[in-house]
Amino acid sequence: MIEALPLFHRIAGRPVVVLGQGEAATAKRRLVERAGAVVHTDISEGVAAGARLAFVVHEEEAQAEADVAAARRAGMLVNATDRPALCDFTVPSILDRSPVLIAVGTGGASAGLAKQLRLRLEALLPQSLGVLASALQAARGRLRERFPEAGDRRRALDAALTAGGMLDPLVASSAERVDGWLQDAIADEGELVEITLGSDDPDDLTLRQARLLGAADVVIHDPRVAPAILDRARADAQRHVLQDTAPRAGLTVVLTLG
Structure with a gap:
């Protein structure tokens, strides 16, 4: 929580x-x-x-x-x-890449810690991040025309913005690629992935598991899966208790306990 x-x-x-x-x-x-x-x-x-x-x-x-x-x-x-x-x-301590703002807060526990985390992120995130955000905002109308369904738009953007993707946010030239990407963009088809958990601790998730869970459109889970694990999924992802593993639209992640 x-x-x-x-x-x-x-x-x-x-x-x-x-x-x-x-x-x-x-x-x-x-x-x-x-x-x-x-x-x-x-x-x-x-x-x-x-x-x-x-x-x-x-x-x-x-x-x-x-x-x-x-x-x-x-x-x-x-x-x-x-x-x-x-x-x-x-x-919070604010990292400014307008219109992108990243706020680092500690709930008042330590302003110094928030500042140092923000300084670490300053070194990682290029100044061009704001330009990329503005370019994506300008392309929203065309993106809706190409992908009328919200799920299709989300999956196309997820694929482009992921590490190594055509619009990788950590690559300075990504903003220049938005128009070209939009011409050729396709939505990822539905995919079914099963994750077997070793514990109830979200820190035990591998990087791949955490990435899949955070990107999932649908989460089907064993009723014994801890809420702390489920909290790693998007708030708007559909959630179902494990009864079947029938593929659904988009990325479906099935959580089971080992």
Whole structure:
């Protein structure tokens, strides 16, 4: 089970309250303004403007608790810097490849850990990733025309975006290939794969097993398979308790226990 639901919140042109003084508060205001929001430094002004988010950055515990309570009474979701217990949401470390954003969060456990993970990812992901995303967005209409069925579109994209695929996201030139790929793209036909599990620990999945499970359109599983394993599948993948292994459209993964 995840402890928080990661969301990307559009705040451009919208009011956001940021309370506090000093470097930490300045950094929060800078982050909020970077996302295009209009910053208010007074709760009353923020309420009047219709603010729904508040950042509380105070050194003193009592002052932080008082402003968090006031913001919540006004119907705002609140982030209190360095006080996870007072937070309705936390702020991740952000890797920017706009329009691709990768957020690394630890639920407030360690901002330093989130930063170091983000720096590792910075070295792996090319700047061209955002260009690829924009090219795919521009091609959405043509992609729908070529593959009217959502499942066919997903499987065609999965094949192209996988490691070594024509649109491999880690290859800088992939964005230049979108038009050519779209002309020749075909959807993968249905495939049935059986995975025999050795334990209930998702960390024991091989890389291949984890990849297949994450890409599956349909998951058919032994009733004894642990929820932690099933959580590795896409949230929108169909799930069925093991009764038969009849092939279905797309990639079907059958989970059994060894």
